[in-house]
Amino acid sequence: MEDTNPEEASVPPEATTRDARLALFKRVKRTFVPIRKTFVQAERGKECRHAPLKDFIVKRNRRGLDAYLMTLASYADDGQPTRLHSAAWARLIGIPESTKSPGTAVTRTFEWLEARSLLTVDRARGSQYISVSLLREDGSGEPYSRPKGASEGERFLKLPHAFWEKGFDQKVDLPGLAMLLTVAREKPWKDFPAEKAPDWYGWSADTTERGLQQILNLGLVEREETFRSEPLSPLGYTRVHKYDLVDWMRPAPGKNPGAAA
Known part of the structure; x- marks a missing residue:
């Protein structure tokens, strides 16, 4: 045969x-x-x-x-x-x-x-x-x-x-992909205040929140909670969420984009 x-x-x-x-x-x-x-x-x-x-x-x-x-x-x-x-x-x-x-x-x-x-x-x-x-x-x-x-x-x-x-x-849907690219653009553990999105990126606060939640649910990013002092706020502080890509989503630094796999 x-x-x-x-x-x-x-x-x-x-x-x-x-x-x-x-x-x-x-x-x-x-x-x-x-x-x-x-x-x-x-x-x-x-x-x-x-x-x-x-x-x-x-x-x-x-x-x-x-x-x-x-x-x-x-x-x-x-x-x-x-x-x-x-x-x-x-x-x-x-x-x-x-x-x-x-x-x-x-x-x-x-x-x-x-x-x-x-x-x-x-x-x-x-x-x-x-x-x-x-x-x-x-x-x-x-x-x-x-x-x-x-x-x-x-x-x-x-x-x-x-x-x-x-x-x-x-x-991933369009808001999720937008925020995935946005998180990838920044250094690790950055916060993305939704109310700043219209000025910073040109899309809505809702798009930012939905996108971040989706990529978090999919396991593409990790989130940590921190607190910032705000003495004149009702609680005296503000809760801050910071995000970073999971390890496999952030290729090692220093590799030439044209390098062979």
Whole structure:
């Protein structure tokens, strides 16, 4: 009997979003997605600290955020655009096969991102292949380069591939993902007062509270309770909750974003 290739089958295998994402991670040979912190919040000293992440949250565009994260994940160190068939993009983004026109949904998603100066899209007339080139995460329209962390504008957070590999992308909603990125942006054990969120990030206090509670319930972050002296308050103190990512969600420092897994 002839040996059978385990990757071959007598019927076509089911193509899933999870399989597409895992194949992408294997191809880029990294263990995390580096994202400039200015995607979540603008640099200190800016008149407004709001950053591109705000638009995804207030417009409730989870599909757009998934598409952007996958585009960041796909970046090749040679700087070339990521070119995939529209059906493969739809799978990566998580557009259901039951969608009436997946290709149109992909195009509209990328057009939304392009309008916010986060990437550029090229698609030859009549072609089903779409090439996507990243722009800088702060929405400035400047060309993208892998962040190095040498200055405040170059500092980056790390979203580990394990977040997708363990299936948490399917469990977390948009407020949860927003706050996961926000916690990842900060140093360990930071508090996130909900009433400050509209000024600091551009989304509501309710979004902050719901997002933090969800990622705490999912075990993506840990929380500790401390107290701050407030002599003129009713109790004389204020209860403060501080958050940190669990160990596996915070990859070890010092690793080059382009280093092989």
